[in-house]
Amino acid sequence: MNLSKEKLVVIGNGMAGIGTVEQILKLTDRFDITVFGSEPHPNYNRIMLSYVLEGSKTINDIILNDLNWYAEQGITLHTSATVERIDPDNKEIVTAKGQRFPYDKVIIATGSTPFILPVPGSDKAGVAGFRDILDCEQMMEAAKAYSKAAVIGGGLLGLEAAKGLVGLGMDVTVVHLMEDLMERQLDHQAAQMLTTELERQGIKFMMGAKTTELLGEERVSGLRFADGSTLEADFVVMAVGIKPNIEVAKASGLTVNRGIVVNDFMETSIEGIFSVGECTEHRGVCYGLVAPLFEQGMVLAKRISGVETAPYEGSVVSTKLKISGVDVFSAGEFIDGPEHTVIAMKDDWKRTYKKLLLRDGRLVGAVLFGDIMGSAQLQKLVKQNAEMTEELYAELTGAGCGGGDKKRSSVETMADEEIVCGCNGVTKKAIVEAITKQGLTTVDEIKAKTGATRSCGGCKPVVEQILQYVLGDGFEQTGKQGICGCTVLSRDEIVAEIRAKGLTTANEIMHVLGWSQEEGCSKCRPALNYYLGMIYPDTHQDDKASRFVNERMNANIQKDGTYTVVPRMYGGVTTPEDLKKIAEVSLKYEVKAVKVTGGQRLDLIGVKKQDLPKVWEELDMPSGYAYAKSLRTVKTCVGSQFCRFGTQDSMSMGAMLERKFERLDFPAKFKMAVNGCPRNCAESCTKDIGIVGNDGGWEIFIGGNGGIKARLADSLCKVKTDEELIEICGAVIQHYRETGNYLERTSEWVERMGLEQIRSTVVEDVENRKALVERVELALQYVEDPWKKTLQDSRTRELLFSSLNPTENG
Amino acid sequence: MNQDTMGGNKMGRTQTVNMGHINNFLPQIGRVVVIEGKEVAVFRTSDDSFYAVDNSSPHPKGGPLAEGIISGHYLYDPLYDWKIDLTTGMVQAPDQGEVAVYPIRVEHDEVHIEF
Known part of the structure; x- marks a missing residue:
């Protein structure tokens, strides 16, 4: 601990709090930072929880700052630690356990909790919110034991929860009070299209239904509605909205309304105490989405670090539904009224819809369904209240041509402080500096350095455009040439050099043609091995070490390290004798599944590595080369x-x-x-x-x-x-x-x-x-035939397929 | 070839296991060695150095490492193509992670691993 440093305490270990801390660390090292979080996890990406539920990401995948990060930044982290109140007179914070910690400045970033409907039965077992990792885990558990779920609330979160539960095999009904889904983000037209699409994906809907009671004994068994009808459900998710967490602020004597009231510099009613994120109320608005929280965090970071900043004047909110295959976007105003000029395009065949709203000739809102290409640009234009011109019209409606150049210019006109990566709060300026000052030339490098594109990847096209814009022709060169990172030579150049110089091995090629990584990489090695074999079919010695695992083992590796075996079945025609043999071998070696492939043959799945040669030997059939x-x-x-x-x-x-x-x-x-x-x-x-x-x-x-x-x-x-x-x-x-x-x-x-x-x-x-x-x-x-060849070569068979079991000697 | 690196067995007891002649291992092709029921992936690089790591990918989805492509002292994991430095066990950017490495040495053409 450094005594000369100011003590900054952050209450809340979520995206708003830590996002702000990251911004502060970029500006100054004058703070000794302590973070309190009531969840037992480090900072994770809450907006990606839908992907965890869907199964496409694990909890580890969505961790934004692991425990090492806190250590590296010298931040003291208290997880599972709840702060009860701030004592501004003594400049101390007090935890639920009664511990006191001194502070010079405090940031409150306690976020929000799901709003639980105050109806009888809402406290029964089997009723959950959808907000944190715990909820997510509870939903995954429920899916194993129960089959009928009801999600109350047809907004963003409710629909994502419903899709997740359908994916987990549950029969899901979304119960929504209004007639339209996502009525706070979509107009009637887009909502209708969304309903149809989600029904296709297996979600059921009850619209205009007001829940009055949750039925059941200890555990919920159903819902009762205002009209007296009921719905059976043994698991209920409440997703009707969120409620800012303001207990700490209240207990500390801060001015609160729905949220913690702040001014345009995120300062609360007591000096030295700031608030950011979903717990905050700014100009009467509490935001529940990620982008505003980064915009607030940026202003707060500068203010607290003593750096000049423009005031925060509120955010134009845009929304993206995170359900695979359902692309919805809206920004700004989305319900058209008499004051609006409406540009709308609906395509029932491709199931797309686009609506732009203008007021006094300026863009004030947009709704997209089905095809959300260009949503980033629209969001920007809405935010800037861009004036509609012939040129812009052509670009936005696709009625013109030459869109490519215009896209580049949109990156050019983007403000430095504009956030490119909403998940990680990375600005255009941060990306440009990573490119110019650190010589980065690829999206991957920018990801590693700045975090942009690391989470949902939605901003990748914009990052690419920035790369292209900053590097100009340099991007073309580094981006297009070279078969991998080891060389700038293209495939044609390499093949021509091999022929011209009579190069015969991969090592020779890499040496003579000046590979940057001496022994190549997993991209160029297999490629060179192929080109050599193609050029010298009679003399080339196949290099097993340059073969990707499947081609080296002559079998397909599965995620658990077992393999599949697919024998030839020429033209998809087999015989009873061969089938019998396949059945016997499958039983003997306990294969996990026998699958009929798309190519009209049989796949023996789950063969252990050491059994492969024996399976081939006993099948006595040619390799199907399925790998x-x-x-x-x-x-x-x-x-x-x-x-x-x-x-x-x-x-x-x-x-x-x-x-x-x-x-x-x-x-x-x-x-x-x-x-x-x-x-x-x-x-x-x-x-x-x-x-x-x-x-x-x-x-x-x-x-x-x-x-x-x-x-x-x-x-x-x-x-x-x-x-x-x-x-x-x-x-x-x-x-x-x-x-x-x-x-x-x-x-x-x-x-x-x-x-x-x-x-x-x-x-x-x-x-x-x-x-x-x-x-x-x-x-x-x-x-x-590679299987026969392996069976004849006992040394390769031994070294490649069997593990070594040495005895201890020390 | 002494690898002065962190061992995976942090519980104190260290034992040396003889894995036999270097020709038990093909150059640039990994082999699984089972020690006390635990799988270790052993690699012989083109300069005849030896490296040993846990045969378990640091990728969240896991999977084996022994079947990866070896280039210099780097390993490209066979399932997800993560690049791993065999000398330190560190996953290279843009991915992140670490796999436990074990000290391994060659004496009189015999390979010994400290476990």
């Missing part, structure tokens, strides 16, 4: 052998193609399908090569993808004979192998190269087609 950047499956329909519609023998053709092209390394995974007729039962349109039989031959499609970025395959050509079909498949495969970037799927490759280029190379230029086929045939000569 590899290689040909996965050739999906087929039944075809002319049995199907009355079949015009071609798709099962035989599929199995033949799978046998021919299996085991070859590709830039990325590769899937094919063969159909016996244009009904397309084996779904050619989403495959890297999709083949559709017709009466006179085959049609070949390429570049389809059903994954992350869905893309329908393009028709490459039609052929008359099976020979031509096989030849063109081989040529497409080799052309892709030779020109594809490592990890680039054909869907991206086709767009980058252009369908015309590919067609002229593999279809029209017959000479070139033959040459490509020759090269793919050469490469095919050197492939071998």
